[in-house]
Amino acid sequence: DAKTTQPTSMDCAEGRAANLPCNHSTISGNEYVYWYRQIHSQGPQYIIHGLKNNETNEMASLIITEDRKSSTLILPHATLRDTAVYYCIVRALSNFGNEKLTFGTGTRLTIIP
Amino acid sequence: EAGVVQSPRYKIIEKKQPVAFWCNPISGHNTLYWYRQNLGQGPELLIRYENEEAVDDSQLPKDRFSAERLKGVDSTLKIQPAELGDSAVYLCASSSSVLSYEQYFGPGTRLTVT
Numbered sequence: 001d002a003k004t005t006q007p008t009s010m011d012c013a014e015g016r017a018a019n020l021p022c023n024h025s026t027i028s029g030n031e032y033v034y035w036y037r038q039i040h041s042q043g044p045q046y047i048i049h050g051l052k053n054n055e056t057n058e059m060a061s062l063i064i065t066e067d068r069k070s071s072t073l074i075l076p077h078a079t080l081r082d083t084a085v086y087y088c089i090v091r092a093l094s095n096f097g098n099e100k101l102t103f104g105t106g107t108r109l110t111i112i113p
Numbered sequence: 114e115a116g117v118v119q120s121p122r123y124k125i126i127e128k129k130q131p132v133a134f135w136c137n138p139i140s141g142h143n144t145l146y147w148y149r150q151n152l153g154q155g156p157e158l159l160i161r162y163e164n165e166e167a168v169d170d171s172q173l174p175k176d177r178f179s180a181e182r183l184k185g186v187d188s189t190l191k192i193q194p195a196e197l198g199d200s201a202v203y204l205c206a207s208s209s210s211v212l213s214y215e216q217y218f219g220p221g222t223r224l225t226v227t
Contacts, residue, residue, distance in 0.1 A: 032214075042218075042221075043206065043219050044206075044216075044218050046214075046216065087155055100161065100169065101156075101158070103157070104155055105153070105154060105155055
């Protein structure tokens, strides 16, 4: 069972910041928060991940609350190419390596021109 | 650098027929994954390979599904015989190791069983 809860769908105006929320209230101390996205007819694409600190890369920013029970993925200036399904995933890293990615149903983000 | 290559991209078969999907991972990636994605759902892991060894096949329906990665590079996933419920997108992914935080996915093979 997926360990995260996301809204089914969201819209965002082109050029504005897209803020995608994710609840993971049962997250464990050794579990990271990952975000992937899947553009239509393509395989999922890694975006970003974090443990407890906020993270930023060339694609997005990840804000994790202090209690780690929720997070927000931010696309700072959304473009039409950001229209996709966004998956929030919690995933542990143990001495044996990463646990498998368990995808939920994600958030379908539509960027409006 | 070439990404994960999968073929065919689309396959239509009649039920009870066999079908095979092929995946070539990114060069040097030791870990290979096969996922199945049903319509409207996220991908679900079927099997994970570390080099040529299947280290997690707990979700693979072993009565009709089989997979191999003989030389630890490319891989084949087979269904025999196919059922209507096997219609889905079959995705292959690879990563440099099980410790890698990023998996790279191919475009998938869309299977339709009629």
